[in-house]
Amino acid sequence: MDVALGSTAPPQDVELRATAFEFAVEPTLLFDPHADQILDANPAACTLLGYDRALLRQTKVSTLHSGQLPALIVFTQAVLDKGAYWTNALTPRHATGQSLRLEYAGSLLPQDGRSLVLLTMSDLDARRRRYVDAAAEDHMRGGIATWQRVERVFQDIERENQLILRAAGEGIYGVNAEGKTTFVNPAAERMLGWAAEELVGKEIHPIVHHTHHDGRHYPDHDCPIYAAFRDGAVHQVDGEVFWRKDGTPVWVEYTSTPIRDRGVVVGAVIVFRDVSQRREADEKLHAALAEVDRLRERLELENAYLQEEIRIETNPRGIIGQSEAIQKTLRQVKLVAPTTAAVMITGESGTGKELIARAIHEASSRRDRPLIRVNCAAIPRELFESEFFGHVRGAFTGAMRDRIGRFELADGGTLFLDEVGEIPLELQGKLLRVLQEGNFERVGEERTRAVDVRAIAATNRDLKQEVQRGRFREDLYFRLNVFPVESVPLRERREDIPLLAQHFLNRESKALKSELRLSEGDARRLTRYDWPGNVRELQNVIERAAILAQNGRLRINLPDAAGAQPSTGSAQVKPEAGSAVMTSAEMRAHERANIVAALQACSGKVFGPGGAAEMLDIKPTTLASRIKALGIAPRPRGSAGLSG
Numbered sequence: 001m002d003v004a005l006g007s008t009a010p011p012q013d014v015e016l017r018a019t020a021f022e023f024a025v026e027p028t029l030l031f032d033p034h035a036d037q038i039l040d041a042n043p044a045a046c047t048l049l050g051y052d053r054a055l056l057r058q059t060k061v062s063t064l065h066s067g068q069l070p071a072l073i074v075f076t077q078a079v080l081d082k083g084a085y086w087t088n089a090l091t092p093r094h095a096t097g098q099s100l101r102l103e104y105a106g107s108l109l110p111q112d113g114r115s116l117v118l119l120t121m122s123d124l125d126a127r128r129r130r131y132v133d134a135a136a137e138d139h140m141r142g143g144i145a146t147w148q149r150v151e152r153v154f155q156d157i158e159r160e161n162q163l164i165l166r167a168a169g170e171g172i173y174g175v176n177a178e179g180k181t182t183f184v185n186p187a188a189e190r191m192l193g194w195a196a197e198e199l200v201g202k203e204i205h206p207i208v209h210h211t212h213h214d215g216r217h218y219p220d221h222d223c224p225i226y227a228a229f230r231d232g233a234v235h236q237v238d239g240e241v242f243w244r245k246d247g248t249p250v251w252v253e254y255t256s257t258p259i260r261d262r263g264v265v266v267g268a269v270i271v272f273r274d275v276s277q278r279r280e281a282d283e284k285l286h287a288a289l290a291e292v293d294r295l296r297e298r299l300e301l302e303n304a305y306l307q308e309e310i311r312i313e314t315n316p317r318g319i320i321g322q323s324e325a326i327q328k329t330l331r332q333v334k335l336v337a338p339t340t341a342a343v344m345i346t347g348e349s350g351t352g353k354e355l356i357a358r359a360i361h362e363a364s365s366r367r368d369r370p371l372i373r374v375n376c377a378a379i380p381r382e383l384f385e386s387e388f389f390g391h392v393r394g395a396f397t398g399a400m401r402d403r404i405g406r407f408e409l410a411d412g413g414t415l416f417l418d419e420v421g422e423i424p425l426e427l428q429g430k431l432l433r434v435l436q437e438g439n440f441e442r443v444g445e446e447r448t449r450a451v452d453v454r455a456i457a458a459t460n461r462d463l464k465q466e467v468q469r470g471r472f473r474e475d476l477y478f479r480l481n482v483f484p485v486e487s488v489p490l491r492e493r494r495e496d497i498p499l500l501a502q503h504f505l506n507r508e509s510k511a512l513k514s515e516l517r518l519s520e521g522d523a524r525r526l527t528r529y530d531w532p533g534n535v536r537e538l539q540n541v542i543e544r545a546a547i548l549a550q551n552g553r554l555r556i557n558l559p560d561a562a563g564a565q566p567s568t569g570s571a572q573v574k575p576e577a578g579s580a581v582m583t584s585a586e587m588r589a590h591e592r593a594n595i596v597a598a599l600q601a602c603s604g605k606v607f608g609p610g611g612a613a614e615m616l617d618i619k620p621t622t623l624a625s626r627i628k629a630l631g632i633a634p635r636p637r638g639s640a641g642l643s644g
């Protein structure tokens, strides 16, 4: 610096100050206001103003501020007066002619009796730029903090995801678009027996998914997991296996979900679970259901068989008799069975009213549903309603649980009201309502239930008379008496007696496994008797006679004189014309012909399935002994017939 600042100072200080002037960041000028002359300018000032130092030293202060002299004078004067002053009213000219926006800070510098001004210039534009930069920097610093926070959040999420992956019970693994494994969670490691390190970075399909359970190769282009990258769809699969490291299969159910990055599929995540136990349970269940089906089928068959058995027992052919009365009854059965009409069967006790009712039921379309019999004479008066309609628990004292009534049991079938005349008057109205409307309520319950029941009633009383006496409701009588059938007493159809007797005797012979014969004399005595107990009585007499039989001869005990003597079996009375009674020779011939016919039908086969014994429903050994006893000579099987 050419100008000696503060000349009173020691030389080293003067030098130091000159250096400070030289290196100051702020542009600084030293000028003499009185001489209007710039004395010196530091390099920063030269740069700011665009002049070199030498030129500036020759420049007048007023030239630098051309056109601003008043403001320059004011400022200079203020510095001289106050010792220091600031202004930004002055805009010196840059060497290029452009005026600069500066802030001036002037201070008075006394030098050798002169008053000089040391002027520091601050570039306002530069200062503003610095502020902006500082603000931007502040902003940036703040932004970084925000970014760091966001990053921390992401890290937390990632950590949570890792925790979730680790905690998940399902096996989870990821694959990238090249089919390489990107991660494997611990559950997947556990289920597959592979460690994550052994799988990550490798194609997983050839390691765990290479073969179907049945041993067929599983090409990766068929694999739904890889398909997820191709079609971008979620694939849900059940019934496949993954292979464990130890070579055993594990049944899995899995979902392969594609992962997209800005719309592009970059891989898939596979979530799977071990379903071996479920499959095992399913298989057991299927096996159990198949077993249930098999048992049900067997039961159905058994049921059909039993139903058939019951039918055989009770079909109309079970009604024995050739009398006109029986023929008429059979015609009536045939006529009324297919209808839904109520039937009233009247007749003395033991004449076969129930048998007729069963015959109607069996010949009707309801035969696959039950016939439910209610013996109205056997029900205590107070239990009638519950017996008919059922009750709910607590409906009355002693009603410990719900009970279904006869009407519900007979739903779809037939209700046989035996001894219908015994129904108490107060219940007759309710009975009528059910028969008319098909609705009823269980005792103690409000709910109305619907039933579809066909009624068949039977009575040995004169119901018409009961109606006249006010003991039976007339409307109910008409309702039940839609189709009357009369069951004729045995004494009015005597020709049926020997047939019935023989029928019961056959049954007894079979049960007692002994050959019992009904002699003509027995038949005659039985026919003469009046049978007040009708068929039931006849049945009892034959049963008793069979038990008391000696050497195959029956001992028939009848209450009257005609039957009081035991049968001698010696009477050789020819059957009366029209009677079906056979002599024992006839019966033998009949049996012989029957066996020959059976043998012919079975091509001479006696034993086993399709044999004559099976056809005749007797034991093969019994048949063999009868064949011998009757002198039937069996022909070789396949020949035209049998001799005899």
Ligand SMILES: Nc1ncnc2c1ncn2[C@@H]1O[C@H](COP(=O)(O)OP(=O)(O)OP(=O)(O)O)[C@@H](O)[C@H]1O
Pocket: 318, 319, 320, 321, 347, 348, 349, 350, 351, 352, 353, 354, 355, 356, 418, 458, 460, 487, 500, 535, 536, 539
């Ligand atoms: N025509 C017949 N053929 C074969 N058995 C018969 C015949 N009629 C009656 N029975 C037999 O006689 C017995 C009495 O018959 P059933 O019970 O049907 O008479 P019921 O008129 O209903 O008697 P009750 O009025 O006393 O109830 C039964 O064992 C039945 O099988």
